[in-house]
Amino acid sequence: MRTPIFLVIILVLQSLSPSSSTISSLKKGSSLSVEKTDDVLVSPNGVFSAGFYSVGENAFCFAIWFTQRLHDGSHTIVWMANRDQPVNGRLSKLKVLKNGDLILTDAGQLDVWSAGTGNRSISNVQLQLNNTGNLVLLGSESKTGSSENFITLWQSFDWPTDTLLPHQRLTRYAKLVSSRSRSNYSSGYYKLFFDNDNFLKLLYDGPVLSSLYWPDPWLIGWQAKRSPYAYGRERNAVFNTSGHFQSTDGLEFRAADYGVGVQRRLTMDVDGNARLYSLDEKKGRWTVSWQAMAQPCRVHGVARQRLLILNTGFRKFTYNELKKASRNFSHEIGRGGSGIIYKGVLQDGRVAAIKLLINEANYHGKEEFMVELTTIGSLNHMNLIEMWGYCVEGKHRLLVYEYMEHGSLAETLSSSQTLNSHQRFDIAVGTAKGLAYLHEECLEWVLHCDVKPQNILLDGDYQPKVADFGLSKLLNRAGGNSNSSFSRIRGTRGYMAPEWILNLHITSKVDVYSYGMVVLEMVTGKTPMIGHHTGFSNDGEMMEVRGLVNWVREKISENGRRKGSDSLEKIVDPKLQGEFDVAKMEVLVDVALRCVEEDRDARPTMSQVIEMLLRHENDR
Structure with missing residues (x-):
């Protein structure tokens, strides 16, 4: 039986036209979510689509692409809003705000991109994807009578x-x-x-x-x-x-x-x-x-x-170049177990942090060092320090990083400058995001193994970036992250998890413990060891000493019946002089104490830490 010609025409037209469930515009107060694959704008002719496009492991950009797939199944991207700052695969959204602005948020927390059109006296704002592939934000201004004049507030064709x-x-x-x-x-x-x-x-x-x-x-x-x-x-x-x-x-x-x-x-x-x-x-x-x-x-x-x-993703410097850039390694800005960090100015004018590795015995061969550098260079997250280059010359091993204006968290906490409670909360969130990326989202499982305030650097806006993550143990994703072995204890006393001393398998929970200690230090302004140094007995078992964790728990127990600021006043950093966001500090203390549980199975993962912190923000 032959199919009627008119039915064939209808079927062909239906196959060429976009689905009836697709949309080409977004109204004021609406949003597109990274977690909903159907949250895509499609032009009326179906040629172009706009939405969140995957650009890596848990990394997404808001983009416009040709709807038709190519022979290899890929799409052709024609525009991106945040090509240099991808957002998280959870809670990120593109929003049309009621004030007429169009913004892109990362994990519901940070605005990474904006059309810059807010605070205008307009009504009926809407975002639409045209047949030309132009993403246009429109608004209308009321005139005398019932007619309205629609104007273009912003369009992707201009950018x-x-x-x-x-x-x-x-x-x-x-x-x-x-x-x-x-x-x-x-x-x-x-x-x-x-x-x-x-x-x-x-x-x-x-x-x-x-x-x-x-x-x-x-x-x-x-x-x-x-x-x-x-x-x-x-x-x-x-x-x-x-x-x-x-x-x-x-x-x-x-x-x-x-x-x-x-x-x-x-x-x-x-x-x-x-x-x-x-x-x-x-x-x-x-x-x-x-x-x-x-x-x-x-x-x-x-x-x-x-x-x-x-191959490597960053530049190879000569030793003489870095020696000249750092003025013969004269301006020291930090040091740790793996090396000394100097401030320098590269030939192109960029201010850099140049790290001279001092434990060169750990990097015997050039090939081994290059393999590790390649892994570091493949990691990309806004809360991880960015590496610009390296030097492998004779016995010299150096790393070149972006320079952070406000130095380390340790320096800031010990200085006369006071971080307010909102800044401390944001630093806790950003640090958690960086560690969660290392543990769960990048191509390799990476354990930091030395999370401490000295390795959390702050940029000009006091946003944190985790440093020294590349010099720790790398674990193949296929092998999982629960059965690694280390030839020696890693980390810094006071921030180290019990597993290191009790000879247990090392997992990502050691970083969670260290993170909890850092958060407690941020909240209280006190170092992990109060009055006594944390020590270890000869047989390797942890000694019961009075440290920061016990001190916080004791104070909470003493003030258990009090609520709000009364229960926190003896815990929170005296520098804040009693002026702090009670809800933020409460959630930081609660999360930190969960992270420092001696039983590693009782500790949350870093992604769970982020959820707890962001849930607090969303609930408010």
Whole structure:
């Protein structure tokens, strides 16, 4: 029996059109959740989708992509809001606020991106994904009578990342920036932009060198068939759906397959070449229909990029470079069991923390050291210190990190400066997120093994970053994280879990214990050992001594019938002079005491710690 032709047409149309359950707009007060895979905006024609896109282990960016999958099952990203600051796979949301702003929150706690459109006298705010792939935030202002005037508050077309779509203008205020690699969507080193001479150019802007390479820098404008005043002093470029590109500096070209009916994109590629692509929908493949440079080997920095890049992902320094940067290692800013840290200024002007490893016997061979560095370089989280490079030269082993303005938590707690209760709570949350990433979310199980205030660094906004995580034991994810063995005791006395002394299997719970001690120190302003040093008997069993944990428990027991600030006044750091957020301090004490239970099975995991802390914030 033949299927009626009209039914065939209906079925075909249904297969081409987006599902009836999809949405193309989001109204004021609504949000999209990272945890709901169906929370996706789809353009009315179904060509584009917008939502949370996975960019790594528990790392997501809010992005726009072509809905159609390619032959390998992947999607083509055309825009990202937070390419350099991915958010957590839990509790993160994109929200259209009632004040007219559009924000992206990480784990319900931190705003990592905003459209910056809040505090305007508007009504009927809504976010919509257009057929062009443009994500637009609209609002209306009331006029006399019942009519309303809709205005564009913000649009993604004004803030491109590495891709330009048809009818999206590249202006003097925007630029295309390549991704770091095909699998790393963060900002790379190649840029397509208008320079101050009104010319459209390609730039390599690397960690050390920066240079223009297209058009050939030795050519005068007319020799490169450009004119800075072809359209006055305007600076913008655009191409249409047929593949016709025009720029105000006189650059003009047509796609090799010029004509309508083809999806196109202009992308600043990871190899430094700018290309116009056309989509073969049947094959699910993009084909190049124009490129800026016919000979890719002439792209500046290609060989250098391959040499430096994220095999290791960061730069190799010479010993003399770091010696010069640190002024012969003269400005010491910290030290620990693994090395001494010096402040330095790199050749490109960046202020860095340069760590000279002193236990060089632990890093016998260059290959072993490089394997460990590769693992460290693959870890990426906003609450982990970022490594910029290393030095392996003769017996010298050095690491180069980002410099943190406010130094370590230990320095801040012991200084005359006072952290308020809100800052202490935020530091506890951020530190927990960094450790949870190491334990549960990165490609390798990483135990820190030396969590203490000296290894928690604070940036200019007092946001914490865990340091020294790369010099601890690395565990293969396939092997689990509960049966590791260590050749020696690791950590710092006062923060060490009982397992180290009782010769028990070492698990991630040793970091949980240390974290609990750090939180108690933040709350009380007291070091882990009060009056007596924590000691160990000759047979390896822990001695009963009066330390910080016992002191806090005693004070809580003494004031058990009191509530609120009365029960905390004898515990909280005297520097706060009785002015603190009672609820925040109560939850910090409760979480910390759970973390320092002697029975490791009674301690929560770091992800559970985050849940307890964030639940407190959400309940409020």
